[in-house]
Amino acid sequence: MAPKISVVIPMFNAERYIQMAVGSVLAQEFSDFELILIDDCSTDRTVEFARAIRDPRIEIIESDENIGGANGPGLVRNIGLDKARGDYIYFMYNDDVLMPDGLKLLYDTALRNDADVVIGTKNFVPLHSDFTKLADIPEIYVQDRGKMNPIADDLKKRLTEEYAQQCSPAAPWLHLYRMEYLREAGLRFKKAVIHDDGIWLLEILCSNAKIVKTSEPFYIWRSRETSLSHSTAGTFEGFAKRVESFLIMLESFEEVLSEAFARVYGEPDHYFIDMLCLSIKNRAIVGPMKNAYNTSPVMCWRIINEQLEARYGAGNDTALLRKMISGYLIEAVTKSSDADENLRLRATMKHIKNEVNRLITF
Numbered sequence: 001m002a003p004k005i006s007v008v009i010p011m012f013n014a015e016r017y018i019q020m021a022v023g024s025v026l027a028q029e030f031s032d033f034e035l036i037l038i039d040d041c042s043t044d045r046t047v048e049f050a051r052a053i054r055d056p057r058i059e060i061i062e063s064d065e066n067i068g069g070a071n072g073p074g075l076v077r078n079i080g081l082d083k084a085r086g087d088y089i090y091f092m093y094n095d096d097v098l099m100p101d102g103l104k105l106l107y108d109t110a111l112r113n114d115a116d117v118v119i120g121t122k123n124f125v126p127l128h129s130d131f132t133k134l135a136d137i138p139e140i141y142v143q144d145r146g147k148m149n150p151i152a153d154d155l156k157k158r159l160t161e162e163y164a165q166q167c168s169p170a171a172p173w174l175h176l177y178r179m180e181y182l183r184e185a186g187l188r189f190k191k192a193v194i195h196d197d198g199i200w201l202l203e204i205l206c207s208n209a210k211i212v213k214t215s216e217p218f219y220i221w222r223s224r225e226t227s228l229s230h231s232t233a234g235t236f237e238g239f240a241k242r243v244e245s246f247l248i249m250l251e252s253f254e255e256v257l258s259e260a261f262a263r264v265y266g267e268p269d270h271y272f273i274d275m276l277c278l279s280i281k282n283r284a285i286v287g288p289m290k291n292a293y294n295t296s297p298v299m300c301w302r303i304i305n306e307q308l309e310a311r312y313g314a315g316n317d318t319a320l321l322r323k324m325i326s327g328y329l330i331e332a333v334t335k336s337s338d339a340d341e342n343l344r345l346r347a348t349m350k351h352i353k354n355e356v357n358r359l360i361t362f
Contacts, residue, residue, distance in 0.1 A: 003057075005033040005103055006089045006179070008080030010073055012066075015044040017095035017222070022053050024097040030104035033057060036080045041066040046094075059083070074189025074196040077172070081188065089179050091172040095222050102218035106176035109214050116181035116209040120174050122219040151211040155264045158205050159257075159276055168211075170201040174219060181209055190252055199252045206260035243307045 007025055011018060018037075025035055037060045039047050050060055061079060068076045077091050088110060092098065099105075102120075109118045151168070152158045162168040185207045190199050204211070254273065261268040 002085045002087070003032050003034045004087050005030070005107060005176075006080070006084035006086035007033050007035045007092060007103070008038065008077060008084065008089060009035070009092045009094050010038045010040055010068065010076040010080070011042060011046050011050065011094045012040045012068060013042045013044045013046060014094035015042075015046045015049050018046055019049050019053060021092065021094055021096060022050065022058070024100075025092070025103075026053070026055055026057075027100055028098065028103045029101050030107055033103060034059065034084075034086060036061065036083055038076055038079050039063060040068045040076050071191045072189075072196040074200065075191060077189050081182070084179060087179060088176050089182070090176050092219075093173055093221075096173065097220040097222070099218050099220065105214070105216055105218045109212060110176055110178065113212045114210065115212040116178045117204055117211040118176040119168055119211065119213040120176075120219065121215050121217045122169075122171075122174060122221045151205075151213065155206065155260060156269075156272060159202075159272075162205055163202060163276065168201065168205070168213065170197040171221075172197055172200060173221075175204075181207075185209070199249055199256070202253060202256055206256055240303045240307065243304055247307060 009021065009025075014021070022035065022037070025033070035055070035058045037050050037058065039050070039060065039062045041063055047060065047062060050058075061083065063076070063079070067079075080091070081089065088107065090103065090106065106118050106120060109115065109120075151162055185203075187200075187203055187207070189196060253276070257273045257276065258268045261273070
């Protein structure tokens, strides 16, 4: 008999965390699930530690090549999507923890509301925190705990409220999906080095899914420095990956939005689409690149131009893209409450503006 829920955990070099992550799934009050562990060519003892956990609901899949490193974690999740037998599917990180009633909360919410997608809430464990049992995690106050919030059916309202205003978290580990809905919609994760979940959430919102949100926390997110977003922060490598990811997202956004608007309204609303694309700055490019840009704005602009030329050719007009990126950079390097740092950042901002004026004709 097929399980009610398929839990999918991609694994990569998670020997320190995987047993606790898996243990939190096996300790669920809701027990009708299968657990699919997908190892993406770990170089540590992750698989060994995972195999040490004995439970008939666990299936371990070992990839012959590292898929996520160059393509992002979404393509690894697709392996689980293909293997899943459950009525619903849930994706989880290999270093995080489910609260004991997590799956029950999501499943009951889905059934009660006849929802295709349930979006929940997380508890956050700060960077450098290390815990060995759930009791070590302090209870966090959540406003309107347990409140149910259905998402608007109107496409423009849904995209404005849930995406542009970031009212819905993009992370798939905060979502439960009805498998029948995903298959009928033909949804699969796309290649994106960083923030592939931003594209995924957009596709979910643009579909005909019935979505409901609950403010009841069910997931404990552990932010750690070896994650992709932290390990590349402030480096030119990380900067280049974020620019690349930003460009991939823009292309995917335009495709997804144009199809959705044509389906719902008969034709695309290009102004609305452009404005929505401007809203992705916090999902794709602002933040961790600040240090790299402060180190060498000229080097970062060279990276931007190389990425644009490689993707669109030297002769294509990419002034709008450059303008968008420059705006995000200026925002990133001027976010500081420290007076001394602000003096330095203002000088950096002036340098940026001069560089923008030199390279771009608005």
